[in-house]
């Protein structure tokens with residue numbers, strides 16, 4: 001584990017960060033995601049899962065833009081666990097909270113980075129009998145280290161290959177609440 005960060009250090013992280021996407025840009029991306037998801041899923045009575053913790057903010061802001069019947073659930077899978085690079089294993093801290101046998105499932109997460117989290121989540125949903133599994137993320141990080149064969153159905157925004165925080169994404173556990181998408185100085 002890394003050392004504890006002070007309030008001053010965390011404020012400096014924010015002050016020195018680069019704003020990659022403003023709140024207005026995120027709002028527009030969420031509107032666009034909602035239109036695409038509605039077109040594809042409005043007649044399927046899906047179960048919509050947020051992947052905790054990162055998916056919390058984006059799922060909350062997306063759900064109220066979806067005007068059709070759906071159930072909502074959560075699951076918690078984590079690879080990074082407060083670090084800025086992935087740990088070797090994915091840990092399940094909470095399994096899916098709503099049965100998905102025979103259902104259309106939409107997974108909502110904050111970021112598609114290397115893609116191993118979504119790969120494992122999709123696999124888990126299929127193993128639990130989901131009829132189809134679709135995925136939506138606010139941010140796709142652009143690089144060539146993606147898990148082979150994993151793709152996302154609905155992407156809000158593209159960001160460069162830097163460590164980002166805000167809108168649910170954390171910097172060492174903090175700043176998930178930042179109202180924009182920021183890149184940490186030097187990362």
Ligand SMILES: O=P(O)(O)OC[C@H]1O[C@H](OP(=O)(O)OP(=O)(O)O)[C@H](O)[C@@H]1O
Pocket residue numbers: 051052053054055077078079080081082086109110111112113114115116117118170
């Ligand atoms: O595409 P990947 O490289 O697998 O990374 C993406 C995942 O990493 C983050 O979760 P994290 O493991 O940090 O857990 P958290 O949501 O609790 O922060 C993020 O919320 C995604 O779920």
Ligand code: HPA
Pocket residue numbers: 080111113114162163164165169170171
């Ligand atoms: O760039 C990132 N920021 C926050 N969480 C993440 N999880 C994977 N990549 C990232």
